[in-house]
Amino acid sequence: MAITSHPSADGQELTISIQGRFDFGAHQEFRDAYERVNLSPKRYVVDLEGTTYLDSSALGMLLLLRDHAGGDHAQISLVNCNPNVRKILAISNFEQLFKIA
Template identity: 85%
Template sequence: MAITSQPSSDGQELTIVIQGRFDFAAYQEFRNAYERVSSSPQRYVVDLKGTTYLDSSALGMLLLLRDHAGGDSAQISLLNCNPDVRKILAISNFEQLFKIT
């Protein structure tokens, strides 16, 4: 598992890339990815292209990111979900809270 984050050149968007399993073992690394950035992004992108597994703790971490980003006014996109990950997000009604593409 590897989690990296990259702010856009203008600092308005933060992209977080998750590789491998997204579970409780990723908790601190995921938090660091958005809390330890020098800018205050307006938008967040979580790229799940390399994510092979997602569990309930990962769903909780996404909710913590949403709270950090402003709650109901947060702009967070979940990109490149494989069919298994997309199914878990759909069952959890996360399309109500995040933009999933």
């Protein structure tokens, strides 16, 4: 598992990429990916292309990111979801809270 974050050139967007399993073992690394950057982005993109699995703790971590980013006003997109990940997000009604592309 590897989690990396990359700000856009203008600093307005932060992309967080998750490779492998997204579970409780990724908790601190995921938080560091958005809390330890020296900018305040307006938008967040969570790239799940390399994510092979996610569980309820991963859903909780996404909610923590949402709170950090402004709650109801947060602009967070979950992108490149494989069918299994998309199914878990749909069952959890996360399309109500995040833009899923």
